[in-house]
Amino acid sequence: MKNDPFNLPNFGDINFNLDFGNFDPEEIQVDETINAVFVVDTSYSVQSYVKELNHAFNDFTESMQKSHVADKLLVSIIEFNDQVSVRGGFQPIANIAPQDFAKRIGGSTALFDAVHKALENALDYRKNLENSGVEAKTLLFVITDGEDNQSKTPPSVIAHKIRDLKKDERGAFSFTSILFGVGTNANFEKARTDMGIEHLAQIGTSGEQMRKMIGFITQSISSMAMNGGQAAPIF
Numbered sequence: 001m002k003n004d005p006f007n008l009p010n011f012g013d014i015n016f017n018l019d020f021g022n023f024d025p026e027e028i029q030v031d032e033t034i035n036a037v038f039v040v041d042t043s044y045s046v047q048s049y050v051k052e053l054n055h056a057f058n059d060f061t062e063s064m065q066k067s068h069v070a071d072k073l074l075v076s077i078i079e080f081n082d083q084v085s086v087r088g089g090f091q092p093i094a095n096i097a098p099q100d101f102a103k104r105i106g107g108s109t110a111l112f113d114a115v116h117k118a119l120e121n122a123l124d125y126r127k128n129l130e131n132s133g134v135e136a137k138t139l140l141f142v143i144t145d146g147e148d149n150q151s152k153t154p155p156s157v158i159a160h161k162i163r164d165l166k167k168d169e170r171g172a173f174s175f176t177s178i179l180f181g182v183g184t185n186a187n188f189e190k191a192r193t194d195m196g197i198e199h200l201a202q203i204g205t206s207g208e209q210m211r212k213m214i215g216f217i218t219q220s221i222s223s224m225a226m227n228g229g230q231a232a233p234i235f
Contacts, residue, residue, distance in 0.1 A: 037141070048205060
């Protein structure tokens with residue numbers, strides 16, 4: 001195991017041949033995993049609430065490391081501004097170091113590129129786990145405060161991948177996607193619809209709202225671990 005999997009350099013505009021550094025499926029000791037991928041906006045406008053985001057995310061990590069699902073929870077973090085940076089592929093929650101998103105604030109918003117790359121890795125890793133005899137449930141959490149203004153990937157590509165996954169009966173109950181729209185400066189509903197993401201929660205930038213978001217994420221993971229799903233968030 002890596003002791004500090006997310007203290008990685010900024011890889012810039014990655015491609016799908018990059019080794020994400022996912023945890024070796026052959027070392028998984030459980031029959032089922034919960035794979036949570038976070039796609040986090042670090043564009044310039046996030047600067048106004050990044051401290052609150054840091055606190056909330058690190059509280060989430062600390063809490064989940066002590067939770068009843070800790071032995072099966074794997075987390076991946078993808079950041080984006082005008083480029084996409086892999087902070088780490090899927091790793092056990094016990095290995096996740098505290099994050100400081102403020103270190104990489106700046107630039108514009110390549111939302112669709114980031115979601116596409118995160119989803120691609122999540123689905124590839126899911127197949128690798130299944131080939132190793134491990135069942136996998138996947139949660140995609142997208143956190144952004146702006147509209148896409150940089151991506152080369154059309155959102156329809158993302159929607160197509162999600163739609164294909166959900167056509168399968170098992171996929172319909174083992175995959176959940178949520179877009180957290182922070183603030184009021186973007187048409188989050190259009191982004192959600194265009195990407196085929198299932199749920200939308202629009203939240204404010206205060207510490208309280210960040211904690212609410214993380215609280216719902218925690219509940220979603222726990223619910224997925226128990227029975228495979230969670231209703232759309234309501235704030």
